[in-house]
Each structure stands twice: as C-alpha cells, then as structure tokens.
Amino acid sequence: MIRGLYTAVTGLITGEAKQSVITNNLANANTTGFKSENLSIKKFDDVLIQNYDKIVNGKNTRNTIGSLSMGSEIDDVNTAFTQGLIQATDKSTDFAIEGKGFFTVQRDNGIDNKNYYTRSGNFHVDGQGYLVTDSGDKVLCKNKATNKIEPMFVGDGKLQADNYGNISINGKNLYKFNTVDFQDYKGIKKIGDNLFEGTNPIENPNITVRQNALEKSNVNVTNEMVNMMTVMRNFESNQKVIQAMDETLGKAVNEVGTVR
Amino acid sequence: MLRLLWNSRSSMMAQQEKLDVISNNIANVNTNGYKKINANFQDLVYESLDRKGYPVSSGADGKGTLQNGTGVKLSEWTRDNMQGNLTETGLSTDLAIDGTGYFEVVQPDNSKAYTRAGSFTTDANGTIVDSNGNRLSIIDEQGNDVNKVGGPYKFDKNNFKVDSNGIVTIKGNNGDLTAGKVKVSNVIGDNSMISVGDNLYMLKTGAEILESKDYSLRQGYLELSNVDIATEMTDMLMTQRAFQLSSNALKTADEMWQMANNMRSK
Numbered sequence: 001m002i003r004g005l006y007t008a009v010t011g012l013i014t015g016e017a018k019q020s021v022i023t024n025n026l027a028n029a030n031t032t033g034f035k036s037e038n039l040s041i042k043k044f045d046d047v048l049i050q051n052y053d054k055i056v057n058g059k060n061t062r063n064t065i066g067s068l069s070m071g072s073e074i075d076d077v078n079t080a081f082t083q084g085l086i087q088a089t090d091k092s093t094d095f096a097i098e099g100k101g102f103f104t105v106q107r108d109n110g111i112d113n114k115n116y117y118t119r120s121g122n123f124h125v126d127g128q129g130y131l132v133t134d135s136g137d138k139v140l141c142k143n144k145a146t147n148k149i150e151p152m153f154v155g156d157g158k159l160q161a162d163n164y165g166n167i168s169i170n171g172k173n174l175y176k177f178n179t180v181d182f183q184d185y186k187g188i189k190k191i192g193d194n195l196f197e198g199t200n201p202i203e204n205p206n207i208t209v210r211q212n213a214l215e216k217s218n219v220n221v222t223n224e225m226v227n228m229m230t231v232m233r234n235f236e237s238n239q240k241v242i243q244a245m246d247e248t249l250g251k252a253v254n255e256v257g258t259v260r
Numbered sequence: 261m262l263r264l265l266w267n268s269r270s271s272m273m274a275q276q277e278k279l280d281v282i283s284n285n286i287a288n289v290n291t292n293g294y295k296k297i298n299a300n301f302q303d304l305v306y307e308s309l310d311r312k313g314y315p316v317s318s319g320a321d322g323k324g325t326l327q328n329g330t331g332v333k334l335s336e337w338t339r340d341n342m343q344g345n346l347t348e349t350g351l352s353t354d355l356a357i358d359g360t361g362y363f364e365v366v367q368p369d370n371s372k373a374y375t376r377a378g379s380f381t382t383d384a385n386g387t388i389v390d391s392n393g394n395r396l397s398i399i400d401e402q403g404n405d406v407n408k409v410g411g412p413y414k415f416d417k418n419n420f421k422v423d424s425n426g427i428v429t430i431k432g433n434n435g436d437l438t439a440g441k442v443k444v445s446n447v448i449g450d451n452s453m454i455s456v457g458d459n460l461y462m463l464k465t466g467a468e469i470l471e472s473k474d475y476s477l478r479q480g481y482l483e484l485s486n487v488d489i490a491t492e493m494t495d496m497l498m499t500q501r502a503f504q505l506s507s508n509a510l511k512t513a514d515e516m517w518q519m520a521n522n523m524r525s526k
Contacts, residue, residue, distance in 0.1 A: 010315045012520070017309055017328070019516065020263045023509045024303075024329035027271030030278075030502050031301040031332055039309075039328070042317060073315035077325055090342055090488075091298070093450070122300045124338045124450040127467050134300055134335035156360065156448050156470065189325055192305040221505060232512050239519045246524070 003070065005245045010071030011238040014041050017074055019231045025219045026228075033120030033194055034217035035079045036224075043069040081185055084119075084218040086210060092159045093131065095121030096215040097179070101207035102196065104178040105137040106151060115140065117180060117201065119215055120194035129155040135193045141167065141175040149178050165209035179207040261520065263330070264513035270331030271506035274301060277334045278499045285487045286496075293376030293459055294485035295339045296492075304330040338451050344376075344486035346478060352417055353380045353388065356481040361444040361472030362453075362461065365394035366405070372397075374445060376483055377459035386414030392458050398428055400440035413439050424476040446472035 021039040028034040046067040054063035086096045097103070102117035116137065123139055126132045131139045131152040138151035157169040165177035180201035182188055188198040281299045288294040306327040310316045316326065346356050355378035357363070362374035373394065380396055383389050387407050388396045398407040406412055419431045426442035447453060452467035463469060 013314060016261060016264070016516070017314065019513065020267060021328045023264050023267035023506075023513065024331060026505050026509050027267050027274075027332040028301065028303050028329070029505060030275075030498060031303055034303060037328070044315070071315065073317050074309055074326065075317045077309065077327060079325070091340055120300070120302075122298075125448065127449040127452045127464065129448040134302060134338075156446050156472075158474070186325065189327070190303065190306050190329065192329075193302050225505070225508075228509060228512055232516060235516050236519055239523055242523055
C-alpha cells in the first residue's frame with residue numbers, strides 16, 4: 001500500500017516538471033527565434049515482485065507475482081528545432097534564417113571570448129559600430145578580404161544583405177554571416193538570452209538568410225494549452241490516488257483489529 | 261511549484277513592459293520626428309532538472325539537455341531609425357532631414373542636444389529656434405555658430421532659404437549672402453542617444469558625434485513619426501493575448517498547488 005503512495009508521488013513530481021517546461025514555452029510564445037521544448041516522461045524500470053506466502057510441504061517457498069513499475073521519471077527534454085514563422089519587419093538590421101542553421105555570436109565574459117549560436121536575428125548597431133544582439137554580443141562574420149572570422153563593423157554605413165547572408169556596407173560587399181549548423185542537435189544546449197551552446201559547429205555558407213525579417217517563436221500555443229490542461233488533470237488524478245491510499249491506510253490503522 | 265508561478269510571473273512582467281513600449285509608440289504617432297522604440301523578448305537562464313527529489317532517468321544519454329527554462333524578459337529598448345514620411349507644410353522655418361542624421365540644437369545652458377523634429381521658428385532676437393527656444397546650429401565656413409543672439413545675421417520667417425545640402429542663404433541689402441550650413445550630425449550605433457523628452461536626444465557617454473554624409477534637407481517640410489499604427493495595434497493584440505495566456509498558466513499552477521495542499525484535508 002505504501003509502495004503505491006510513492007508511485008503516485010512520482011507522478012506528481014514529473015507532472016510539476018512537465019508543467020514547468022510548458023509554462024516556459026508559454027512565456028516565450030513571443031520570443032524571436034525561440035524553439036519550444038517538450039519533456040518526455042518514462043516509467044521506472046520494472047522490478048520483480050515476489051513473496052514467500054506460498055506454502056509447499058509446510059515450508060514457505062518463493063512465489064513470483066510479476067513485474068511492476070514503481071512510477072514515472074523524467075526522461076529527457078527535447079527541443080523542437082522546427083522552423084518558426086517568418087515575419088517581415090522594416091528594419092535593415094533584422095535577419096531571419098530559413099531552414100537549418102544558426103548565426104554565430106561572440107560573448108565577451110570579461111576573461112575571454114566565447115562563441116554562441118542563435119536564431120534570433122534582431123540585431124542592432126552598438127556605440128562602437130559593431131552589429132550586436134540585444135544582449136550586446138557581437139555577431140560574427142567572415143571578412144571577404146582577409147577570410148577571417150571577425151565581428152561585423154557597420155559604423156554609420158548602410159547595411160544590405162542578399163539571401164545567402166552576403167553583406168554590403170555602403171554598397172561594398174565586405175562580409176558574409178558566419179552561419180553554422182550542427183551534426184547532432186542533441187548536443188545543443190540553451191543558455192538563455194536566446195543563445196545556444198554547442199560543440200563542433202560545421203560552417204555552412206549555404207544557409208538562407210533573409211534581411212528585414214524575424215523568425216517568430218515556434219511555440220504552438222494551442223498545443224501547449226491543451227498539454228497544460230492534461231498535465232493539470234493528471235496531477236489531480238494522482239492527488240486523488242494518494243487520497244484514496246490515505247483513506248485505505250487510515251482504515252487499516254484505525255479499524256482493522258479494533259476491539260469493540 | 262514555485263517555478264511554475266515564477267515562469268508565468270516573468271512572462272506577465274515582460275508582456276506588461278512590452279505594452280508600455282507599444283503604448284508609448286502609439287501615443288507618439290503624431291509626434292514630429294519620433295522614432296519608434298523596439299523591444300524584443302529573450303529567454304532567461306536554464307536550470308537543471310536533475311535535482312534532489314526529482315526522479316530522473318539515470319540512463320539518459322543527453323543529460324546535458326535535461327534542463328528547463330525559467331521564463332522570459334524584455335530586452336534593451338532600441339530606437340528604430342527608419343525614415344519617417346515627409347509632409348509639406350509650406351512654412352519656411354520647417355526643415356526635414358531626408359536620410360540619416362540629427363539637427364544639432366544648443367540649449368539655453370549651452371549644452372548640445374539633437375533632434376529630428378524640424379519645426380523651427382524665429383524669435384525676437386533674430387535666431388532660428390525650436391518650440392522650446394533651443395537654437396539650431398548653423399555653422400559658417402570658419403566653424404562659428406552664426407545663429408545666436410548678437411550674431412551677424414538676423415533671421416526672420418521670410419528672409420532665408422535652405423537648400424538640400426543645408427546651405428543657408430539670407431537676403432541682404434545687396435543681394436543674397438551665404439550665412440552658413442545647417443549642422444547635421446550623426447552618431448554610430450542605434451542606441452547611442454538617450455531620449456530626454458521634448459523630441460530631443462542627448463549623447464550617451466562614450467558615444468561620438470560625427471558629420472552625417474548621407475542626407476538631404478527639405479525646407480518647408482516636416483518629418484512625421486515613423487510609427488506604423490497597424491503594426492503597433494497587432495503587436496498590442498498579441499501582447500495582450502500572451503499576457504492572458506500567462507495569467508491562465510499562473511492560475512493553473514495555483515490550482516495545482518492547491519491540490520497538493522488539499523491532499524490531506526478530505
């Protein structure tokens with residue numbers, strides 16, 4: 001009986017974790033370049049249940065009852081890297097990636113520079129004249145003259161880009177976005193500020209980049225809402241199971257064996 | 261359970277701030293030279309789900325991705341420096357910049373400010389001033405400001421002309437004289453100016469002012485606000501719905517907590 005209590009509790013905890021992922025998706029329903037997440041739940045590994053209640057020749061012998069799973073556990077958080085809607089804007093520093101791929105940005109953490117990846121292309125020009133993200137991380141580009149990867153210097157120039165991320169500043173074709181892709185999307189980790197962390201990026205220059213456009217979040221609000229309802233009711237069911245167990249336990253403790 | 265509430269709370273706060281931005285833009289839909297404010301959302305840091313008391317699959321290969329987000333925030337506000345529409349007013353003291361840059365005005369305390377709103381007028385001292393009495397900088401070939409009290413020229417509504425390069429000519433007794441050039445300054449970066457109200461901008465510390473090269477001036481025109489009311493309205497609807505969504509999620513989290521609390525009561 002007590003075993004069942006704990007089984008129901010694992011259901012409550014995983015339900016809470018799932019709800020937490022859902023609320024984060026809902027919170028980011030308007031975040032540019034956000035990729036929605038899904039928490040998958042699996043059952044605990046089965047355990048073998050046996051007892052010694054069977055009596056053969058006056059001796060208790062082992063009796064296998066069967067296998068039983070003792071609850072549910074968090075399996076994985078999967079990020080859905082599907083395309084978000086592309087919305088046209090009028091800003092020349094807005095970019096959207098169509099299809100696979102990421103922009104590379106450089107974050108200066110005070111000690112050294114670290115590269116991160118993003119799909120959120122709402123850039124602007126900072127006071128030094130570099131193209132940066134909203135959190136001030138420099139957007140990395142390939143300098144066409146030197147073939148070096150470096151931050152893009154715009155200054156007070158006019159920015160124009162074609163569909164492959166080639167960038168002209170004041171009519172001069174100077175840069176190309178350092179767009180990358182990954183072999184294994186499982187290794188990509190979100191770190192906040194719309195950035196991803198990943199290892200072994202593969203440079204892919206054939207990624208479609210649209211200027212004057214932004215990629216919207218790929219969160220499906222209806223789905224999330226329905227999931228939220230499901231999780232909530234599931235939580236309620238588990239709670240009821242616990243209450244039922246509690247009642248049964250109460251009976252066992254207070255009524256079985258009472259002398260009247 | 262707290263995490264659920266905090267996620268929704270962060271979202272509601274961010275949406276609220278976005279509504280502030282939108283309403284500010286809508287309020288300035290008729291402000292001359294107004295540049296709309298842009299603000300985007302950013303997700304917050306991620307935290308691991310592999311914590312005490314959480315049943316986590318021990319054999320998960322992608323343990324690094326076993327994390328969940330903690331909500332959303334609104335990013336830094338940036339100005340959208342897109343050109344606003346020009347409208348003809350016919351007033352000789354109205355100037356508009358077609359292109360990049362700002363008019364430089366000198367405030368009464370001699371500090372410099374910058375503006376795109378070109379609805380100037382002339383005052384009793386014969387200087388060209390904006391609606392708050394700040395003087396427009398007009399520089400002659402020697403680099404001196406000629407538009408000042410006690411300056412060499414007295415401007416009135418009908419005695420000067422400004423050409424597309426900003427050269428100001430004034431009617432003298434013996435024909436036209438070149439008085440100077442309207443100073444049009446530019447700054448590197450979309451976010452190097454602070455809006456100080458009254459259509460004026462001030463430089464942020466560290467920002468450097470330089471001469472604008474890519475512009476033409478129009479006398480008798482005004483630049484309108486670059487706010488697109490249709491975009492703002494759709495943004496407002498979306499933000500409002502997102503707010504509603506998060507408040508719903510908050511309510512759900514509250515109900516779940518209530519269930520946990522009521523587990524023992526019946």
